[in-house]
Amino acid sequence: MKQRITVLGSTGSIGVNTLDVVARHPDRFEVFALSAARQVDVMLAQCLRFEPEFAVMASAPHAQQLADELAKTSVRTRVLTSSDALERIASHERVDAVMAAIVGAAGLPPCMAAARAGKRLLLANKEALVVGGEVFLAAVRQGKAQLLPIDSEHSAIFQSLPEDPSTWAQRVEKIILTASGGPFRERDVNTLHLVTPDQACAHPNWVMGRKISVDSATMMNKALEVIEARYLFGMAPAQMEVVIHPQSIIHSMVQYRDSSVVAQLGTPDMRVPIAYGLSWPERITSGAQALDFKALPTMSFDAPDPRRFPGLQLAWDVLAAPVGSTAVLNAANEEAVQAFLDSRIRFDQIHEVNLRTLDGGSLPSVAGLQDLLAIDQEARHRAGQIIRSLAH
Numbered sequence: 001m002k003q004r005i006t007v008l009g010s011t012g013s014i015g016v017n018t019l020d021v022v023a024r025h026p027d028r029f030e031v032f033a034l035s036a037a038r039q040v041d042v043m044l045a046q047c048l049r050f051e052p053e054f055a056v057m058a059s060a061p062h063a064q065q066l067a068d069e070l071a072k073t074s075v076r077t078r079v080l081t082s083s084d085a086l087e088r089i090a091s092h093e094r095v096d097a098v099m100a101a102i103v104g105a106a107g108l109p110p111c112m113a114a115a116r117a118g119k120r121l122l123l124a125n126k127e128a129l130v131v132g133g134e135v136f137l138a139a140v141r142q143g144k145a146q147l148l149p150i151d152s153e154h155s156a157i158f159q160s161l162p163e164d165p166s167t168w169a170q171r172v173e174k175i176i177l178t179a180s181g182g183p184f185r186e187r188d189v190n191t192l193h194l195v196t197p198d199q200a201c202a203h204p205n206w207v208m209g210r211k212i213s214v215d216s217a218t219m220m221n222k223a224l225e226v227i228e229a230r231y232l233f234g235m236a237p238a239q240m241e242v243v244i245h246p247q248s249i250i251h252s253m254v255q256y257r258d259s260s261v262v263a264q265l266g267t268p269d270m271r272v273p274i275a276y277g278l279s280w281p282e283r284i285t286s287g288a289q290a291l292d293f294k295a296l297p298t299m300s301f302d303a304p305d306p307r308r309f310p311g312l313q314l315a316w317d318v319l320a321a322p323v324g325s326t327a328v329l330n331a332a333n334e335e336a337v338q339a340f341l342d343s344r345i346r347f348d349q350i351h352e353v354n355l356r357t358l359d360g361g362s363l364p365s366v367a368g369l370q371d372l373l374a375i376d377q378e379a380r381h382r383a384g385q386i387i388r389s390l391a392h
Contacts, residue, residue, distance in 0.1 A: 002030045003278070006089050008110055009101035010034040011042040012209055014124045014150065017270045018099045019046060021278060024287055029278065033089035035102070040065045047077045053094075054078050056085040086110035091117035097278065099150070100125040103211055104334050105327070105376050108132050112369055115139040115147070122277040124150035126228045131327040131372055133231060148277040149232055153177050153225055155273030156251035156264035157233060168233065175235055176253040176261070177225055178245040179304065180205050182217040185246060189307050195347035197340060205248040205268045214337045218350055219304060223315035224333075227326050230319060237319045242312060244302040249291070267291060311351045314358070324363040324375045331379035332357035339387045349390050357383045 005022060009015045015034075022029045035056035036043045043066055047055050055070075055077050057063035063081035070077055080088070090098050090110040097120040100111050107125035112132065114121050116139050123129070128136055140147050149155050157175055161168060183202050184192065201213040208216070215221035219242075226240045253263040266272045267289050275286035304312055311333075318325040336353035339345045345353065360382045366372060 003028060003096045004032040004094055005029055005097050005099060005278075006033040006035075006092070006095045006114075007031065007099045007101065008035045008086060008090065008107065008125075009099075009103065010046055011036040011039040012101055012103065014101035014270060014274070015099065016042075018101065018274050018278075019050065021271050021275045021284075021286055022050075025284055028284070032092070032095050035086055035089065038062055040069070044069050047075055048073060051075050052077050054080055054085075054089050054092075056080045056089055087113035090114040090119070093117075095119060097122060099274075099277075100128060101150075103127075103209060105131050105330060105373075108136070108372070109369070112136060112139050115145040116143040118143040118145050120146040120148065122148050122150050122274070123154075124274075126151060126224050127330050129228045129231045130224050130330045131376060132369075133323065133326060133372075135366065135368060135372060137231060147232070148280055149228075150270075150273050150277050151225060151228070152268070152270060152273050153252040154229060154232055155276055157229065157254060159264045159276065160252070160254040160262040161233070165234075168235075171256055172235070172239070173255045173257050173259070174239040174241055175229055175233065176241045176243060176255060177222060177229065178248070178250050178252050178301075179219060179222045179242055180216065180248045181244040181246050181302075181304075182219065184217055184308065185244065187308075189305075192308070193346050193348045197343065200340070200347060204246075206270075210341055211334070211337050214340060214350075215333070217347075218311050219309035220311045220314075220333050220337075220350070220354070222304075222309075223312050224330065226312075226315035227319060237316050240316075242304055244304055245299065246302075247297055247299050249296065249299055265291060311354060314354060318358070321358075322363050323366045324372065325358065327372050327375045328358055328363070328379040329354060331376045332383040335380050335383035335387060339391075344391045345387055352390070353383055353386050356386050360386075 007015050031050035031052045033054040037058040063079050067079040091113040098114040099122045101124040108128050111128040200217040201210050248268040250263045255261045269288035271286040271288045318329045332354045336350040
C-alpha cells in the first residue's frame, strides 16, 4: 500500500523538496493533504499536480482565492482554513506520515496532534521540540508515534547512532553538531551592525527560507538544534558539542566511548534526509547528487567564536534553566529575527533581544501544551517591548 503523506508547510523549501522526493516514487507515496500560509499560486500548482484530498491556507482570503482557482479545474481538493484545520490534516485517520515543515512555534499544535494520533512524524520543525520539550515527547509516547528527524544534522546523528536506543547511554560519549558558520564566518566582528537582511539571507551552502537563513547567520539555528538534539536523543547538555565545518560535507558526528567517531557525509541537499525519513528503515533514491571524493575540497573544522556567535551559548543556558525557558528563547528569537528582516532592529541586536527577554521574568509551572503556548505569547510580548525600545 502507498504511504499517505500530509505535508505541513508545503510551499517552503522543505515542503517543496519533500514533494520532489514523493514525485520520484509514485508507487510508494501519495499526497493526502498540504498546508501553506500565503503562497496561493504555488499551492495551486501543487494541488493540480498531486491532487490532495485537502489543502489548508492560513487565512480565509487566501483559502477563498485557492478554492476559486481550483473550482476552474477538475481537481476536487477541499480547501480548509478553520482554526483546527492543521490539526485535522495532521491527525486524520487516513494519514500515515506527516512532514512537519512549518517554521516556528506555529507548528507545535499540529505536531502534537500527529503525535497523539500515532503518526510517523517527520520533524523538520525544530521548534516543536524546542518549545514542546518533555510535553511533546510525552505526546509521542502516549500516541506511540514514530518520531524521525529531518534536519540534516539530526538525521546525520540518527544515522550514526546504534539502531537500539537503549544502548545509546552506555556507548555514546558525545554528539558533535556541525555548522557552516553562515555568511559572516570571516567577517570583521566590528562591522556586524551594518549587516542587511539580504546579506544575512545569502547562505553560502544551503537554499533556505529567510528566517532560518538569518538563524544560520547568527548561529541561533545551531543553538536550537542543540536543544532539539538533547530531547531527540536523550543526551545530557554536556554531551553536545558544536564545530564549524564550512564545507557542509559532514552533517554531524557521534563520538563513542572508545573515542571512535562515526560521521554522516553527503551533498548539502535536504532531499537526502527527507528521503531517509520517508523510507526509514529502507533507503530510496533522493534525487541528490552523490559526493565525488576525488573532487571534494579540503575539509576544515573550527571552534565557534563566542564574540561572533554569542547566541550559541544560550542553548546550554536555557537547558539548565527552569522548564519553559527554551520556549522563551525560541519566541524571542522569532520576534527578533522578524524585526531585523523588517529593518526595525540591527543584526547585532537580535542577541540583545533574546538575552533581555530571557532575563525578563519568572516562569509559571508547565503541565501541558496550553501552558507552553501561554509562555510563548508572554515572551513574544516582552520581546516586542524590547524591540520597540531599541527601534527608537
